[in-house]
Amino acid sequence: MDAHRRLCCNRRMPAVRPLSTEAAGEAAPAFSPLYQQIKGLLTRSLSLSEWKPGEALPSEPELAQRFKVSQGTVRKALDALTADGVLVRRQGKGTFVATHAEAQVQYRFLRLMPDAGPREAMQRRFLELKRLRAGADVARALDLKSGDGVLLLRRLLLSGGAPVVLDDIWLPARLFKGLTAERLEAYRGPMYGMFEAEFGVQMIRAEEQIRAIAAAEAEAAVLGVAPGAPLLQVERRSFTYADRPVELRRGLYRTDAHYYRNELS
Amino acid sequence: MDAHRRLCCNRRMPAVRPLSTEAAGEAAPAFSPLYQQIKGLLTRSLSLSEWKPGEALPSEPELAQRFKVSQGTVRKALDALTADGVLVRRQGKGTFVATHAEAQVQYRFLRLMPDAGPREAMQRRFLELKRLRAGADVARALDLKSGDGVLLLRRLLLSGGAPVVLDDIWLPARLFKGLTAERLEAYRGPMYGMFEAEFGVQMIRAEEQIRAIAAAEAEAAVLGVAPGAPLLQVERRSFTYADRPVELRRGLYRTDAHYYRNELS
DNA sequence: AAGTGGTCTAGACCACCTG
DNA sequence: AGGTGGTCTAGACCACTTA
Numbered sequence: 001m002d003a004h005r006r007l008c009c010n011r012r013m014p015a016v017r018p019l020s021t022e023a024a025g026e027a028a029p030a031f032s033p034l035y036q037q038i039k040g041l042l043t044r045s046l047s048l049s050e051w052k053p054g055e056a057l058p059s060e061p062e063l064a065q066r067f068k069v070s071q072g073t074v075r076k077a078l079d080a081l082t083a084d085g086v087l088v089r090r091q092g093k094g095t096f097v098a099t100h101a102e103a104q105v106q107y108r109f110l111r112l113m114p115d116a117g118p119r120e121a122m123q124r125r126f127l128e129l130k131r132l133r134a135g136a137d138v139a140r141a142l143d144l145k146s147g148d149g150v151l152l153l154r155r156l157l158l159s160g161g162a163p164v165v166l167d168d169i170w171l172p173a174r175l176f177k178g179l180t181a182e183r184l185e186a187y188r189g190p191m192y193g194m195f196e197a198e199f200g201v202q203m204i205r206a207e208e209q210i211r212a213i214a215a216a217e218a219e220a221a222v223l224g225v226a227p228g229a230p231l232l233q234v235e236r237r238s239f240t241y242a243d244r245p246v247e248l249r250r251g252l253y254r255t256d257a258h259y260y261r262n263e264l265s
Numbered sequence: 266m267d268a269h270r271r272l273c274c275n276r277r278m279p280a281v282r283p284l285s286t287e288a289a290g291e292a293a294p295a296f297s298p299l300y301q302q303i304k305g306l307l308t309r310s311l312s313l314s315e316w317k318p319g320e321a322l323p324s325e326p327e328l329a330q331r332f333k334v335s336q337g338t339v340r341k342a343l344d345a346l347t348a349d350g351v352l353v354r355r356q357g358k359g360t361f362v363a364t365h366a367e368a369q370v371q372y373r374f375l376r377l378m379p380d381a382g383p384r385e386a387m388q389r390r391f392l393e394l395k396r397l398r399a400g401a402d403v404a405r406a407l408d409l410k411s412g413d414g415v416l417l418l419r420r421l422l423l424s425g426g427a428p429v430v431l432d433d434i435w436l437p438a439r440l441f442k443g444l445t446a447e448r449l450e451a452y453r454g455p456m457y458g459m460f461e462a463e464f465g466v467q468m469i470r471a472e473e474q475i476r477a478i479a480a481a482e483a484e485a486a487v488l489g490v491a492p493g494a495p496l497l498q499v500e501r502r503s504f505t506y507a508d509r510p511v512e513l514r515r516g517l518y519r520t521d522a523h524y525y526r527n528e529l530s
Numbered sequence: 531a532a533g534t535g536g537t538c539t540a541g542a543c544c545a546c547c548t549g
Numbered sequence: 550a551g552g553t554g555g556t557c558t559a560g561a562c563c564a565c566t567t568a
Binding site: 083084085109111113204205206207208209210211212213214228229230231232233236253255259260261262263264265 | 348349350374376378469470471472473474475476477478479493494495496497498501518520524525526527528529530
């Protein structure tokens with residue numbers, strides 16, 4: 001079998017088979033190894049919600065038949081998506097779309113750890129939810145046009161009653177129609193879980209820019225520190241399938257009783 | 266073939282073959298999939314410097330013969346080590362021990378990016394090198410006994426003449442015998458490259474704890490900021506093969522013209 | 531018992547690099 | 550031309566899960 005199979009025709013398989021359209025009824029991915037094409041087709045199906053978070057994908061033999069490739073090639077695509085955190089494999093049960101709506105995954109991306117003791121759940125308090133038009137910066141960060149509608153959510157996280165994190169969160173209004181303060185208050189479980197369950201928006205990865213800044217008056221008051229006190233400022237852009245940005249967040253962290261944990265390799 | 270082959274005996278292979286001792290002359294790894302056992306044996310060989318950074322490993326068929334497994338199993342072990350950043354594979358050439366002594370890899374773990382413009386090389390200035398005895402904290406972090414000899418190195422990184430990073434670096438004296446201020450000054454290239462080339466110490470991964478702090482008088486003066494100005498404090502422990510800690514570092518970063526970049530997934 | 535993913539093997543052809 | 554890693558296939562057996 002060709003190591004890099006193009007759009008059709010190969011020696012061993014008898015018939016012409018344009019993988020892109022005939023096998024799966026979907027648009028053609030660019031030239032690349034077969035398993036990467038399969039990965040692309042699977043990603044497309046995921047972004048089209050063919051399988052929803054928590055659901056099982058078809059079994060490996062089924063997918064192999066659907067794409068007209070061997071099970072080993074499907075497996076390599078599934079392994080790659082598993083490594084990306086998009087899928088979860090469970091021996092004897094099947095391959096599932098990764099979900100972050102579970103209670104156990106309280107914080108999808110928050111890397112803040114307490115100096116002492118185990119990581120406990122934080123309380124949250126929603127301070128404000130506004131609809132407004134995206135400025136140039138926010139539009140660029142979220143891949144929108146200047147003036148498109150965005151939601152701005154301000155919320156506080158507290159540990160044992162003491163404020164620790166103040167987040168400003170910008171979301172494209174188009175993707176989060178119907179998001180209200182009441183729904184936020186009512187939802188049990190992590191916010192990214194709500195985004196996934198209620199709006200079908202799954203966060204796959206994020207980029208952060210971290211700085212140390214001096215607390216401004218207003219934010220110092222909310223966080224219970226003196227004006228000018230050092231705070232960790234964490235600007236985060238979160239992406240869904242196919243690297244589309246869907247959230248911009250500016251967090252201010254108190255790091256007098258917590259620290260931001262990171263692993264490098 | 267057994268999915269999980271124990272210490273000897275299987276159906277297809279004719280002879281008894283204790284993988285641990287007969288095939289490679291090394292200690293037995295615990296029960297696990299074959300390719301993980303192979304990965305463990307390769308890691309051991311790497312930590313014993315059977316192959317040095319930058320050198321090529323034997324080819325896949327050779328390794329398969331050496332360990333008496335199929336090439337596919339060796340490949341899976343090599344792929345895993347490549348994913349860990351321990352090996353580098355180059356099509357047509359071979360599989361090499363990852364090295365960080367190249368000029369291109371100026372900063373192994375430093376995640377600091379300039380706000381504007383491309384990432385340029387920084388100047389460095391060594392301020393101090395002392396020999397002293399490990400206190401309880403340092404000993405614990407480096408897996409030493411309290412009172413063991415450690416080196417403390419203080420150095421500055423500057424960008425365009427302006428100080429940006431002040432690092433205090435603790436190293437086990439036993440591993441870095443003969444490290445002097447002169448050798449540090451003389452060495453061209455990144456410090457981790459020097460550790461690798463001159464002392465055979467390879468950093469594989471690191472953990473960081475990040476905080477925002479207010480600059481103390483002495484450090485503020487060195488970094489050219491006002492006392493009390495916010496600084497990013499980055500405490501890093503670096504590990505070599507088999508997760509042995511070999512470096513403790515406390516960095517103070519100015520983040521007025523740079524930011525710490527992080528990727529989450 | 532049947533179905534799932536996990537492991538292991540064997541062999542083929544490919545793209546890339548070097549002599 | 551010969552060696553290297555990269556891709557793809559086919560088939561076997563295993564461990565785990567469910568019924």
